[in-house]
Amino acid sequence: MAEGDISVAKVLTLEYERLKEEQKTRIGFRDNLVYATLASMAAVVAATLSAKGQANLALLLPPVALLLGWTYLVNDEKISAAGRYIRTELAPRLAAHLPEGTLVFGWESFHRGDRRRRTRKVLQLAVDLGMFCLAPTAALVVYWASGPRTVVYMSVSIVEALAVIGLAVHLVVYADLAHHEDTPG
16 A cells, blocks of 8 residues: 555544444443442342341442442543544544535534433433442441441441542542533543
8 A cells, every 4th residue: 555545534534433432342341330330239238138247248338339430430431531532633633634514523512412411411420429429328327337346447437438439529520511512621
């Protein structure tokens, strides 16, 4: 193949296709994390309930939820970042190589303009907070109410509570609730 055989438009289109493939893979992985979280939580709750008088086993739920929740959040952010990159960087660069007025990757912006988008994002945030923060908080409350209250377990529970708060803050920050035009970054 000669040097001039590949146009800039073809390279940018190929980059778009690779980003969409990465998004697709990450979306599948992210969505499966919900099922993994539910299964893991069910296992911890079952173990805690079957071991009567061992409420300290509830302290296993926050690390499980935090690990899976953080992984969910990171993947969700990368999915959003890829879309933002396509809209704010890739589309304008490709449009510069096409006839003026050509709409490039229109779906990337179109679906964000739905007037019910904010409601969906708020509901998704509520689900994410419930899954990854409310459930581990409930486990901490069960432990705090039932004991045993040793220095080690109490210390662990406090660290877990702070980590759950940290995850909740990050889930809210990255929720993308604003209805705004894209800005780079």
